Amino acid sequence: MATLNESRASEAAAAPATASAGGEAVHTPRRTNRARSSSGRRRWLGLVYLAPALLIYACVVLLPAGQGVNLSFYHWDGITAATWAGVENYTDFFTDPTLRQAVGHTLFFIVFFSFLPVVLGMTSAALTARKDTRGAGVYRWIIFLPQVLTPAVVAVVWKQIYAPDGPLNSVLSAFGLGGLTRGWLGDFAWALPALGLAGTWGAFGLCMVLFAAGAQNIPNELYDAARMDGAGPLREFFTVTLPGLRGQLAVALTLTLLGAIRVFDIVWLTTKGGPGTSTITPSVVLYKRAFSNPDVGAACAIGVVLAVVALIVSLAVVKLSEGDD
Amino acid sequence: MISTREKVFNYAFLTLLAAAVLFPVIWTLGVAVSPEITGSVDLGHMRWSNFADAWQQAGLTQYLKSSLIITGTAVAISTALAILSGYAFGVLGVVGEKLLFPLLLFGIMIPLEAIVVPMYYDFQSQGLTDTYQGIILAHVGTGVSFGAFWMRAAFRTVPSSIGESAQVDGAGTWTALWRIYLPISRPAIVTFVLLNFMWTWNDYFLSLILVSDPAHQPMTLGLGAFSGRYLVHVNLLAAAAVLISVPVVGLYVFCQRQFIRGMLSGAVKG
Known part of the structure; x- marks a missing residue:
């Protein structure tokens, strides 16, 4: 039984990839039997099958990950000898104004890249799911489309949409709001929310389609029972729909939160963190520190912190979604 | 059961959402065939030659070649490794599995940002930066975890009785993999290939760091360079953007189900 529990635990740890993969939930004890009946030779053979993947993984992921942690305690310009820095690269998160600003932007982006898409997606799914819509497949195809679009393309397109003579300003002028027009991404106050909205646009469809799929699986009886109890649409949502979508909520939150703390492509391809540092994110700081006027240790420290935060977020969301069971 | 009013609201709401999602897409398509370099849409004078001009001016032939080499090779190797490692974990069992x-x-959990900087310096010291081998290796390496995980789950759904019957027949593990496990798991493999293709084709960050030589850069970086030029012809930029999106969107047209199901299962790469 120990093996079974072990494999459960490791699967919980991998929850970003499993949380909604329903099939994974069925664990039969056959593996234990098989492991016992099959000779050790079979398991050594398994190691042979695994070896190529493991070797590449060790070189490309594990080794750099270790080196990254190590380097994060040094100052290094990429060429001359590294000097010991202690935790200085980490205290930068509190003392370095650019990095502090980047962290602040991350919190801001969490609202636009995660909370807004999740809330909007949940609302939209609750309003439209379970209604037997004709052409639901077409709507789903469209709403999910941003997920497969090349992020570099999306960034370039939004850059043009927000351009001084771009379509957003044309629309505003057409509605007599010409006074509001501006070069959105060149504006210190507006660049960040403008990019945030692009992020909401990008993540919304994933959330909605995810929740809509989950809502289809909530048994009708639960809704009937809630109706019998005289629940209105709002109470029905909170007592039936929301609890029924806990697994999907976990997946949506994990994916969008991880996206929010890692924002790079759209910022780099539109504003490069500017104007000034008004749209800078930790990933952009990491890139700049690593490659322009290199301070490699500082860049690695940002990477390590991002990894730790990502890990905490994944585990926390899994814990929350498992709740009381 | 559902009132007409509810139905009308339902469609109106969905249409509104779809329109909001499609606006940037339609606008891009419109600009891509318009004659104005400022990016105003003029469908009265469609200019299809924009695509050829964009292709030529952005130098997309070389970028396409790189994208095809990188994506094709990386996806092929990733798929092979995913099958082998998934088979090891899901069917054979592995010595030291509890640790490995x-x-x-x-x-799967560690973000690319945490490894990419040391990776760059490692690659540089091995002469792998600015090479196809380097970027392919990076794609394969960062995709190994998801691949092993995905194919393990797929192989585990194969009833053990089927695998055991093959053993009774005296089939070796290699034969069993080819004759039994691969054919049964084809849908999972197809989804894996599609997702992997999309991730590799769409990648920008990894290529930006590991490949600074334009002759080896993929199309995403070509687009970035094209959009960063001093004088941007917005219509040509839009045309280039459309061209780069076509392969993945094209696959998405035909394999909507696999894409959506795969990504809804929370699939992430590095």
Whole structure:
């Protein structure tokens, strides 16, 4: 039984990839039997099958990950000898104004890249799911489309949409709001929310389609029972729909939160963190520190912190979604 | 059961959402065939030659070649490794599995940002930066974890009785993999290939760091360079953007179900 529990635990740890993969939930004890009946030779053979993947993984992921942690305690310009820095690269998160600003932007982006898409997606799914819509497949195809679009393309397109003579300003002028027009991404106050909205646009469809799929699986009886109890649409949502979508909520939150703390492509391809540092994110700081006027240790420290935060977020969301069971 | 009013609201709401999602897409398509370099849409004078001009001015032939080499090779190797490692974990069992499997899963959770800087310096010292081999290796390495995890789950759904019957027949593990496990798991493999293709084709960050030589850069970086030029012809930029999106969107047209199901299962790479 120990093996079974072990494999459960490791699967919980991998929850970003499993949380909604329903099939994974069925664990039969056959593996234990098989492991016992099959000779050790079979398991050594398994190691042979695994070896190529493991070797590449060790070189490309594990080794750099270790080196990254190590380097994060040094100052290094990429060429001359590294000097010991202690935790200085980490205290930068509190003392370095650019990095502090980047962290602040991350919190801001969490609202636009995660909370807004999740809330909007949940609302939209609750309003439209379970209604037997004709052409639901077409709507789903469209709403999910941003997920497969090349992020570099999306960034370039939004850059043009927000351009001084771009379509957003044309629309505003057409509605007599010409006074509001501006070069959105060149504006210190507006660049960040403008990019945030692009992020909401990008993540919304994933959330909605995810929740809509989950809502289809909530048994009708639960809704009937809630109706019998005289629940209105709002109470029905909170007592039936929301609890029924806990697994999907976990997946949506994990994916969008991880996206929010890692924002790079759209910022780099539109504003490069500017104007000034008004749209800078930790990933952009990491890139700049690593490659322009290199301070490699500082860049690695940002990477390590991002990894730790990502890990905490994944585990926390899994814990929350498992709740009381 | 559902009132007409509810139905009308339902469609109106969905249409509104779809319109909001499609606006940037339609606008891009419109600009891509318009004659104005400022990016105003003029469908009265469609200019299809924009695509050829954009292709030529952005130098997309070389970028396409790189994208095809990188994506094709990386996806092929990733798929082979995913099958082998998934078979090892899901069917054969592995010595030290209790340690090795969590170790491999660590790769799903750790963001690329945490490894990419040391990776760059490692690659540089091995002469792998600015090469196809380097970027392919990076794609394969960062995709190993998800691949092992995905194919393990797929192979585990194969009833053990089927696998055991093959053993009774005296089939070796290699034969069993080819004759039994691969054919049964084809849908999972197809989804894996599609997702992997999309991730590799769409990648920008990894290529930006590991490949600074334009002759080896993929199309995403070509687009970035094209959009960063001093004088941007917005209509040509839009045309280039459309061209780069076509392969993945094209696959999405035909394999909507696999894409959506795969990504809804929370699939992430590095």
